[in-house]
Amino acid sequence: MASQAVTPQSQDFSKWYNEIVYKADLASQSPVRGCIIIKPYGYEVWEAIKAGLDRRFKETGHQNAYFPLFIPQSYLQREAEHVEGFSPELAVVTHAGGKKLEEPYVVRPTSETIIGESFSQWIQSYRDLPLLINQWANVVRWELRTRPFLRTTEFLWQEGHTAHATAEEAQAETMQMLEVYAEFCREDAAIPVVKGQKSNIEKFAGALRTYSIEAMMRDKKALQSGTSHNLGQNFAKAFDIKYLSRDNVEEYCWTTSWGVSTRLVGAVVMAHGDDQGLRLPPKLAPIQVVAVPVYKNDDERAPVLDAVQRIVAELKAAGIRVHVDDRDERPGFKFNDWEMRGVPVRLEIGPKDVQNDKAVLARRDIPGRDGKQFIAQAGIVAAVRDLLADIHDNMLAQATTFREQNTHEISTYEQFQGIVADGGWAIGWWAGNDDDERRVKDETGATLRCFPLDQPDGAGQCFFTGQAAERVAIFSKAY
RNA sequence: CGGGGUGUAGCUCAGCUGGCAGAGUGCUGCGUUUGGGACGCAGAAGUCAUCGGUUCGAAUCCGGUCACCCCGACCA
Numbered sequence A: 001m002a003s004q005a006v007t008p009q010s011q012d013f014s015k016w017y018n019e020i021v022y023k024a025d026l027a028s029q030s031p032v033r034g035c036i037i038i039k040p041y042g043y044e045v046w047e048a049i050k051a052g053l054d055r056r057f058k059e060t061g062h063q064n065a066y067f068p069l070f071i072p073q074s075y076l077q078r079e080a081e082h083v084e085g086f087s088p089e090l091a092v093v094t095h096a097g098g099k100k101l102e103e104p105y106v107v108r109p110t111s112e113t114i115i116g117e118s119f120s121q122w123i124q125s126y127r128d129l130p131l132l133i134n135q136w137a138n139v140v141r142w143e144l145r146t147r148p149f150l151r152t153t154e155f156l157w158q159e160g161h162t163a164h165a166t167a168e169e170a171q172a173e174t175m176q177m178l179e180v181y182a183e184f185c186r187e188d189a190a191i192p193v194v195k196g197q198k199s200n201i202e203k204f205a206g207a208l209r210t211y212s213i214e215a216m217m218r219d220k221k222a223l224q225s226g227t228s229h230n231l232g233q234n235f236a237k238a239f240d241i242k243y244l245s246r247d248n249v250e251e252y253c254w255t256t257s258w259g260v261s262t263r264l265v266g267a268v269v270m271a272h273g274d275d276q277g278l279r280l281p282p283k284l285a286p287i288q289v290v291a292v293p294v295y296k297n298d299d300e301r302a303p304v305l306d307a308v309q310r311i312v313a314e315l316k317a318a319g320i321r322v323h324v325d326d327r328d329e330r331p332g333f334k335f336n337d338w339e340m341r342g343v344p345v346r347l348e349i350g351p352k353d354v355q356n357d358k359a360v361l362a363r364r365d366i367p368g369r370d371g372k373q374f375i376a377q378a379g380i381v382a383a384v385r386d387l388l389a390d391i392h393d394n395m396l397a398q399a400t401t402f403r404e405q406n407t408h409e410i411s412t413y414e415q416f417q418g419i420v421a422d423g424g425w426a427i428g429w430w431a432g433n434d435d436d437e438r439r440v441k442d443e444t445g446a447t448l449r450c451f452p453l454d455q456p457d458g459a460g461q462c463f464f465t466g467q468a469a470e471r472v473a474i475f476s477k478a479y
Numbered sequence B: 001c002g003g004g005g006u007g008u009a010g011c012u013c014a015g016c017u018g019g020c021a022g023a024g025u026g027c028u029g030c031g032u033u034u035g036g037g038a039c040g041c042a043g044a045a046g047u048c049a050u051c052g053g054u055u056c057g058a059a060u061c062c063g064g065u066c067a068c069c070c071c072g073a074c075c076a
Helices: A013-023 A040-059 A080-089 A112-122 A167-187 A234-239 A263-272 A298-317 A331-340 A351-356 A380-405 A413-422 A434-444
Strands: A027-029 A036-038 A070-072 A091-096 A099-107 A131-140 A154-164 A194-197 A209-216 A222-230 A242-244 A250-252 A254-261 A289-293 A322-324 A345-349 A358-363 A372-376 A407-409 A425-430 A447-452 A471-476
Touching: A013 A027, A013 A263, A036 A040, A040 A131, A040 A154, A040 A167, A040 A263, A070 A112, A080 A234, A112 A131, A112 A154, A112 A234, A112 A254, A154 A167, A167 A194, A167 A209, A167 A222, A167 A254, A209 A263, A209 A380, A209 A447, A209 A471, A222 A263, A234 A254, A254 A263, A263 A380, A289 A298, A289 A331, A298 A322, A298 A345, A298 A351, A298 A380, A331 A345, A345 A351, A345 A380, A351 A358, A358 A380, A372 A380, A380 A407, A413 A425, A413 A434, A413 A471, A425 A447, A434 A447
Parallel strands: A289 A322, A289 A345, A407 A425
Antiparallel strands: A027 A036, A070 A099, A091 A099, A131 A154, A154 A254, A194 A209, A194 A447, A209 A222, A222 A254, A242 A250, A345 A358, A358 A372, A425 A471, A447 A471
16 A cells, blocks of 8 residues: 655655655565565566567567576686676575585576576587577675665576677677667656766676666666676687687687666666656556546446446557556545556546546646646547657656756866766766776765767867876766 | 664554553544545554563563664675
8 A cells, every 4th residue: 555645855865765665565675685575566567677678689589598596606717707796796505405515506696607608508600690598587696785676685687698700790789789778768668878888897797898778867866777798708718609610610709798677667766756656657557547436425436437447448458558446545545646656647537527428637747737638538548548658758858858957068077076966967078097987986976887879079188187088978976 | 894773563653760562554344425645433453573681570671692774895
């Protein structure tokens, strides 16, 4: 049951976020430290995310498979950077079946190693390439600090793993999947993202290059919402992933990996939510339209419910996800309750509407009277369909405007510090090295989110070192 | 792993100068209500984190343990 008011975003954003997660019934706390229980309503949002992505993966030629949860510890050690990056956050199984294991198993933090081992067996010839695999799975990373959906010890995700004959093909795949993520965020989640390349410090342990999509949350912080890695030949060499070329020469493959997780649920909450609660983009909303019947007494009840059932049947037949709230509560309570849960459209039908063959549609993205329209019952399916499309467009536009208003070009470190202190993204020319990047982080709390793929023409002067710079970077506080 | 805090009803918490286990909210039932968070009446609900100690008597005082939260460190 969603209940009463929520802490305003402006007062305490973290508190607001936590309350939304629980009050909108997305998740509940679990007995296990750092883990959450994803409740049916939250899981349905994840299922919609999965469906949207899975369709796109298939359309781009990928197939799903499933690899073991347990990975022999020695596998991780085969790629030097990889093991160094992950060892602090591994959960290791040392005992099983009442006995100490000969070799411990690591609970997968990601599957490059065990999938690489398989790839080395599956791939013999250039004819076996490219190999395009995806896995939907759970992974475990023993994080010290967790937050529901954003960073949990166990989480659900997908990890794509591909092998290619050439460096160019691997790079093309890396960029293609980054675009798939960006397109999904825009078209299904109504979240605008910046595609960019990660700095050396932030790149994936074992990758040649890491790319990410970065989204701005309502508190102006950045959330890395998806990553795509060009792994070069690092894992191919560590796992002996080789093929015989057309010229009968043995060559190492070029591999990629890419993933998004249940963190996306958190992204949806923090990119769209307001002080009334969650706001779900129509394509991901488990319930797109909630029908609330309104009546004063038993005489009014029957005809109102008849009309509701008739309209709901029409909407369902048109493939719209509808729910009738026939609980014995007052309408006002239901309005607030469904707003907390983020349902995009509310359909109200009362005695007056039945009399006039009308209905009321209220949209979640525009509060109050301005978001209400009185329409004829005939043609309601088309009206709802148009409204859902319009809500998506409007939510995307709102989020885009918000991001633009809070992204600032800077050319000096002083300006930079001002922007970071006020919240928001700072974008400027950057030529610093790893140490410079760490210093900026230590001094301001902001990290280099990415070098955007869309770069301005020409060159400039680094706002930190004063050196000539070829690229601009986005810096921000991040989750 | 360092510093601080909290464990009492499903949830939020009061009770802590030792003396019958409490409130708000939620839940169940009945009735009145119903176009923006209604109200009345009746009810169910607890190993007061845990183990030990002091005491005639412990939610309350003392000690140990465990768990969780916040800040820091850590972090695809």
